[in-house]
Amino acid sequence: MNDSARTVTRHYARAGSLAQRLLDIAHGLARDDRLTVDDLAPLDQFHMRGAEATVEFAEMVKPQPGTVCVDLGCGIGGPARWLAINCGVEVLGLDLTESYCHDAAALTAAVGLAGQARFACADATRLPLAEDSVDLVWTQHAAMNVPDKAAMYREVYRVLKRGGRLALHDIMAGPDGPPHFPVPWARGPEGSFLLPSGEVRRLLAEAGLSELVWHDHTADALAWVHRRRAALQAGEPRPPGPHLFLGEAFQDMAANLGRSLEDGRITVHMALLQKP
Numbered sequence: 001m002n003d004s005a006r007t008v009t010r011h012y013a014r015a016g017s018l019a020q021r022l023l024d025i026a027h028g029l030a031r032d033d034r035l036t037v038d039d040l041a042p043l044d045q046f047h048m049r050g051a052e053a054t055v056e057f058a059e060m061v062k063p064q065p066g067t068v069c070v071d072l073g074c075g076i077g078g079p080a081r082w083l084a085i086n087c088g089v090e091v092l093g094l095d096l097t098e099s100y101c102h103d104a105a106a107l108t109a110a111v112g113l114a115g116q117a118r119f120a121c122a123d124a125t126r127l128p129l130a131e132d133s134v135d136l137v138w139t140q141h142a143a144m145n146v147p148d149k150a151a152m153y154r155e156v157y158r159v160l161k162r163g164g165r166l167a168l169h170d171i172m173a174g175p176d177g178p179p180h181f182p183v184p185w186a187r188g189p190e191g192s193f194l195l196p197s198g199e200v201r202r203l204l205a206e207a208g209l210s211e212l213v214w215h216d217h218t219a220d221a222l223a224w225v226h227r228r229r230a231a232l233q234a235g236e237p238r239p240p241g242p243h244l245f246l247g248e249a250f251q252d253m254a255a256n257l258g259r260s261l262e263d264g265r266i267t268v269h270m271a272l273l274q275k276p
């Protein structure tokens with residue numbers, strides 16, 4: 001593992017094993033003894049707009065039942081479980097942070113989906129997968145931690161079947177300077193590797209992927225930040241989220257995410273590309 005990968009995994013693994021803490025909170029919030037993917041969803045989706053964005057992303061991508069899907073940078077497996085149960089796909093979640101892969105497997109077993117979503121530790125720039133073997137590569141908010149995005153997209157191209165698709169939902173650089181650190185994906189610039197969307201599109205094309213759809217969701221993300229802030233200022237209780245087990249440090253990071261959006265320092269995009 002190189003220095004930047006060590007910085008990234010140290011950042012995510014700092015809170016230790018998350019599965020049991022998350023399950024305890026989810027049991028407290030659930031209406032039933034038997035936990036479901038929906039009970040975990042407010043807690044296990046580590047990206048802007050949480051489960052709401054995953055639903056919107058899936059509406060755009062329309063994953064087909066029975067297809068093989070790889071979730072690249074799967075975190076603790078929230079999106080992978082959501083895809084398995086709602087779209088009927090078979091998911092392999094891959095993530096650089098080893099403890100997250102264990103958490104993802106434990107949470108998936110707890111909701112009875114171990115047969116439909118599996119997890120393994122791997123680097124997005126060196127995928128342990130055969131050429132032409134995957135129908136859909138799905139990735140949400142992972143590329144911002146990957147310094148060599150050209151290598152990541154070349155690997156995606158290699159493992160996709162002909163006609164297979166890459167669905168990406170990522171934070172990218174804004175025009176007005178670097179993000180306000182710390183942010184949820186990095187304590188400082190040494191762990192954050194954002195590129196402007198134009199540069200990302202160029203790298204994807206160079207890797208051989210054809211663009212089918214590209215949506216800039218920065219305005220939606222900003223509206224979400226403003227809605228949440230207004231609700232808190234109006235005295236509404238904070239909705240359940242990862243802050244419940246990641247603590248106060250996470251709240252500061254989330255606040256910096258909002259400020260970075262407002263100041264034009266980050267942008268948010270969803271896109272669909274295809275291996276011709």
Ligand SMILES: C[S@@+](CC[C@H](N)C(=O)[O-])C[C@H]1O[C@@H](n2cnc3c(N)ncnc32)[C@H](O)[C@@H]1O
Nearest residue numbers: 045046047073074075096097123124140142145
């Ligand atoms: C912000 S989390 C997003 C997790 C998940 N996609 C989600 O939306 O809930 C970013 C994840 O990317 C993973 N990651 C960062 N760099 C990676 C790399 N080079 N290869 C694979 N995973 C990586 C991190 O370990 C972390 O789990």
